[in-house]
Amino acid sequence: MDLSSSLATPQALRGGSLTGPLAAHAARRRSVQLLLRPRRPTARCSVDAAKQQVQGPPAAVTAEAEAEAAPGKECFGVFCTTYDLKADEKTRSWKKLVNVAVSGAAGMISNHLLFKLASGEVFGQDQPIALKLLGSERSLQALEGVAMELEDSLYPLLREVSIGIDPYVVFEDADWALLIGAKPRGPGVERAALLDINGQIFAEQGKALNAVASRNVKVIVVGNPCNTNALICLKNAPNLQAKNFHALTRLDENRAKCQLALKAGVFYDKVSNMTIWGNHSTTQVPDFLNAKIDGKPVKEVIKDTKWLEEDFTVTVQKRGGVLIQKWGRSSAASTAVSIVDAMRSLVTPTPEGDWFSTGVYTTGNPYGIAEDIVFSMPCRSKGDGDYELVKDVVMDDFLWGRIKKSEVELIAEKRCVAHLTGEGNAFCDLPGDTMLPGEM
Amino acid sequence: MDLSSSLATPQALRGGSLTGPLAAHAARRRSVQLLLRPRRPTARCSVDAAKQQVQGPPAAVTAEAEAEAAPGKECFGVFCTTYDLKADEKTRSWKKLVNVAVSGAAGMISNHLLFKLASGEVFGQDQPIALKLLGSERSLQALEGVAMELEDSLYPLLREVSIGIDPYVVFEDADWALLIGAKPRGPGVERAALLDINGQIFAEQGKALNAVASRNVKVIVVGNPCNTNALICLKNAPNLQAKNFHALTRLDENRAKCQLALKAGVFYDKVSNMTIWGNHSTTQVPDFLNAKIDGKPVKEVIKDTKWLEEDFTVTVQKRGGVLIQKWGRSSAASTAVSIVDAMRSLVTPTPEGDWFSTGVYTTGNPYGIAEDIVFSMPCRSKGDGDYELVKDVVMDDFLWGRIKKSEVELIAEKRCVAHLTGEGNAFCDLPGDTMLPGEM
Numbered sequence: 039m040d041l042s043s044s045l046a047t048p049q050a051l052r053g054g055s056l057t058g059p060l061a062a063h064a065a066r067r068r069s070v071q072l073l074l075r076p077r078r079p080t081a082r083c084s085v086d087a088a089k090q091q092v093q094g095p096p097a098a099v100t101a102e103a104e105a106e107a108a109p110g111k112e113c114f115g116v117f118c119t120t121y122d123l124k125a126d127e128k129t130r131s132w133k134k135l136v137n138v139a140v141s142g143a144a145g146m147i148s149n150h151l152l153f154k155l156a157s158g159e160v161f162g163q164d165q166p167i168a169l170k171l172l173g174s175e176r177s178l179q180a181l182e183g184v185a186m187e188l189e190d191s192l193y194p195l196l197r198e199v200s201i202g203i204d205p206y207v208v209f210e211d212a213d214w215a216l217l218i219g220a221k222p223r224g225p226g227v228e229r230a231a232l233l234d235i236n237g238q239i240f241a242e243q244g245k246a247l248n249a250v251a252s253r254n255v256k257v258i259v260v261g262n263p264c265n266t267n268a269l270i271c272l273k274n275a276p277n278l279q280a281k282n283f284h285a286l287t288r289l290d291e292n293r294a295k296c297q298l299a300l301k302a303g304v305f306y307d308k309v310s311n312m313t314i315w316g317n318h319s320t321t322q323v324p325d326f327l328n329a330k331i332d333g334k335p336v337k338e339v340i341k342d343t344k345w346l347e348e349d350f351t352v353t354v355q356k357r358g359g360v361l362i363q364k365w366g367r368s369s370a371a372s373t374a375v376s377i378v379d380a381m382r383s384l385v386t387p388t389p390e391g392d393w394f395s396t397g398v399y400t401t402g403n404p405y406g407i408a409e410d411i412v413f414s415m416p417c418r419s420k421g422d423g424d425y426e427l428v429k430d431v432v433m434d435d436f437l438w439g440r441i442k443k444s445e446v447e448l449i450a451e452k453r454c455v456a457h458l459t460g461e462g463n464a465f466c467d468l469p470g471d472t473m474l475p476g477e478m
Numbered sequence: 479m480d481l482s483s484s485l486a487t488p489q490a491l492r493g494g495s496l497t498g499p500l501a502a503h504a505a506r507r508r509s510v511q512l513l514l515r516p517r518r519p520t521a522r523c524s525v526d527a528a529k530q531q532v533q534g535p536p537a538a539v540t541a542e543a544e545a546e547a548a549p550g551k552e553c554f555g556v557f558c559t560t561y562d563l564k565a566d567e568k569t570r571s572w573k574k575l576v577n578v579a580v581s582g583a584a585g586m587i588s589n590h591l592l593f594k595l596a597s598g599e600v601f602g603q604d605q606p607i608a609l610k611l612l613g614s615e616r617s618l619q620a621l622e623g624v625a626m627e628l629e630d631s632l633y634p635l636l637r638e639v640s641i642g643i644d645p646y647v648v649f650e651d652a653d654w655a656l657l658i659g660a661k662p663r664g665p666g667v668e669r670a671a672l673l674d675i676n677g678q679i680f681a682e683q684g685k686a687l688n689a690v691a692s693r694n695v696k697v698i699v700v701g702n703p704c705n706t707n708a709l710i711c712l713k714n715a716p717n718l719q720a721k722n723f724h725a726l727t728r729l730d731e732n733r734a735k736c737q738l739a740l741k742a743g744v745f746y747d748k749v750s751n752m753t754i755w756g757n758h759s760t761t762q763v764p765d766f767l768n769a770k771i772d773g774k775p776v777k778e779v780i781k782d783t784k785w786l787e788e789d790f791t792v793t794v795q796k797r798g799g800v801l802i803q804k805w806g807r808s809s810a811a812s813t814a815v816s817i818v819d820a821m822r823s824l825v826t827p828t829p830e831g832d833w834f835s836t837g838v839y840t841t842g843n844p845y846g847i848a849e850d851i852v853f854s855m856p857c858r859s860k861g862d863g864d865y866e867l868v869k870d871v872v873m874d875d876f877l878w879g880r881i882k883k884s885e886v887e888l889i890a891e892k893r894c895v896a897h898l899t900g901e902g903n904a905f906c907d908l909p910g911d912t913m914l915p916g917e918m
Binding site: 115116119120121128144149150153154157159179180182183184186187188189190191192193194197289292293295296299300303304305306307357360361363364365366369371372374375376379 | 556559560568589590593594597599619620623624626627629630632633634637729733736740743744745746747797801803804806809812814815816819
């Protein structure tokens with residue numbers, strides 16, 4: 039995949055040299071620094087080489103000795119403090135700091151997710167973490183509020199928190215980028231319009247990742263329409279590996295497992311090998327052909343074929359809508375849980391014989407699904423952040439027919455955003471509204 | 479303490495016999511059952527003796543075989559499934575199920591807390607958990623939404639979720655009761671009026687705990703004014719141990735630690751021995767005399783005495799208000815974290831030489847604080863759910879003078895709620911408004 043020549047703003051893709059848009063970003067970055075310099079005069083910002091210095095016993099601090107914070111990056115409050123993990127017996131054996139960037143960081147999903155990340159739920163109790171929060175100018179105050187709550191939570195693993203509104207700053211050295219922020223679909227907005235509006239955000243963020251993130255960054259796109267947003271993002275980041283871009287279908291997988299368990303009258307931990315195929319939309323295919331209950335094929339346990347073929351998928355898909363009706367808000371908490379699950383599936387070995395679903399780049403897939411789109415498929419991981427597609431799945435006409443429908447939709451979505459992927463003029467001819475109920 | 483003879487409704491305190499108010503509750507309970515029977519026809523409720531049955535391989539389920547759910551308790555959806563932890567190799571070595579009741583379960587603090595509890599953050603990865611959610615008639619739909627999101631999260635440790643609006647049902651066999659729900663203070667509502675309104679809720683909940691909870695239940699009161707609410711609660715539960723009732727001051731402690739760290743230019747994990755003394759109000763006393771930074775007395779590290787004596791406490795107390803300004807909402811996430819911290823401090827041994835703060839019953843305290851109120855003090859735990867007050871603290875006139883002010887306030891609050899604690903007629907003469915900024 040080499041698209042750099044055909045992309046809308048090829049300058050941005052050179053990877054790090056401060057010309058064109060990047061130079062403009064550098065200027066913006068300086069002004070953002072000014073805006074974000076910690077308000078508290080006692081905070082000393084040093085998220086840089088100084089972080090490696092040994093910190094001796096704390097020196098006496100007097101009112102006079104409090105110098106103005108040195109201009110640095112957008113660290114926040116107590117997270118600007120210097121420390122040395124190697125100097126402290128409790129933290130000496132910890133791993134190297136992992137940088138996790140989160141967009142839409144002032145939103146409700148992030149409000150759950152950030153505290154889970156900080157607590158060690160994803161990476162374990164020996165993995166210190168830096169959270170890099172990306173918001174908008176409008177949400178900047180709220181981001182500070184989030185950072186304050188993270189301070190007040192005293193998580194030992196959380197070592198750095200920075201906030202900002204420029205992806206070229208916030209994504210710097212990111213090992214993970216969790217792209218949650220997206221414009222919600224207002225009343226009367228067509229899916230095509232949403233693809234364009236949000237697609238532009240993800241094109242920009244793809245460019246920023248391409249320029250400044252870790253070369254091995256794992257990207258999880260949550261903002262909708264997430265499959266095509268992930269495609270746009272990876273197309274704008276040609277220097278990164280396409281296979282490291284994911285579209286989140288884990289909440290769909292979790293909901294599908296729960297509904298199969300409920301139908302079979304078993305606890306949800308008995309359901310395995312659940313695949314969500316395709317788009318995170320109403321064309322998605324929760325796969326009851328390959329899924330298992332207590333190690334047996336679902337169809338041997340649930341004999342109600344009509345329910346499996348008709349009601350099951352609808353129930354999974356309507357879940358978000360029902361939840362909004364009940365709870366009055368969209369499902370922020372369980373979405374955050376599913377992001378944690380998706381990350382954990384990549385950093386811990388997949389249990390023997392099982393798999394998980396994630397929307398990934400199709401080029402090279404063994405199933406015969408069209409190449410060059412982002413499609414949810416069954417995967418396994420050794421726990422190293424990488425994954426491989428599962429080969430031993432079975433197909434029948436019913437399953438394959440539904441997979442094809444989702445494929446057709448994703449190819450149509452791709453044509454809608456050709457102007458954002460560097461593939462010429464967009465031509466948008468989408469089928470009916472396939473947005474999942476309850477999605478923002 | 480034997481107050482049963484003077485309590486407003488002594489019948490409720492007999493502990494389990496279905497006479498008087500309890501009989502009325504039993505009737506209400508039947509109607510609540512009807513209201514709450516899971517809507518999904520496939521759910522089979524059996525949070526009872528059947529839970530102990532061995533579940534064999536799942537039987538085939540057909541549309542015809544789906545009988546109407548048997549009337550049982552208010553279990554929800556997949557959590558009504560039968561299972562046997564002893565029959566499964568993965569769960570065989572797990573501990574006995576712990577019952578955690580949460581009031582205000584549809585609110586934002588709970589929305590963070592419940593998922594933390596379910597993930598094992600408090601009790602560890604071998605402790606299965608039952609969540610018993612208490613809401614109001616108005617929040618019942620929202621409670622169902624919360625239960626649905628808990629289902630969709632597939633937490634292996636979360637084995638039972640029930641929802642209800644009657645504390646006499648929801649608190650049954652509770653090992654923990656986290657009392658978060660309380661009326662927020664509307665505009666123009668005096669603290670005295672709030673004490674009366676919320677005090678009635680906590681009197682009722684105390685009676686319910688007394689009647690149906692585990693005899694060893696640990697109660698953490700979060701709803702404000704939490705110290706006096708905890709006092710009311712324990713006075714209405716004479717058959718439970720007064721020392722097991724806590725008022726949450728842990729968020730104050732966490733904030734105080736963070737502010738000392740920030741001032742000293744160290745990371746927050748260097749601050750220890752932090753006590754919040756007194757009321758969870760503006761009379762609270764964050765104790766910089768006994769606190770330590772990197773093992774040294776705070777005063778040796780922070781020489782700015784004016785900041786310690788004047789600004790420090792104000793900064794800690796204003797934190798909630800600043801946060802609301804920034805974030806637009808009150809601090810739900812960090813409050814939930816502090817509840818987790820408070821619980822974990824009781825179920826894990828306190829690190830050597832350190833302590834934590836919690837608002838507990840003063841009778842028998844070694845400091846000379848007035849007896850028979852709930853006052854935040856320094857505690858240590860062996861990790862068995864119990865705690866002891868720390869004896870080796872130092873006092874000076876400055877610290878003692880401030881402790882006395884908080885004591886005076888709590889004694890005045892107690893007089894305001896005498897009608898709710900069975901101690902005669904209330905007489906309310908409170909000083910100015912001491913509600914913490916940003917508190918509901």
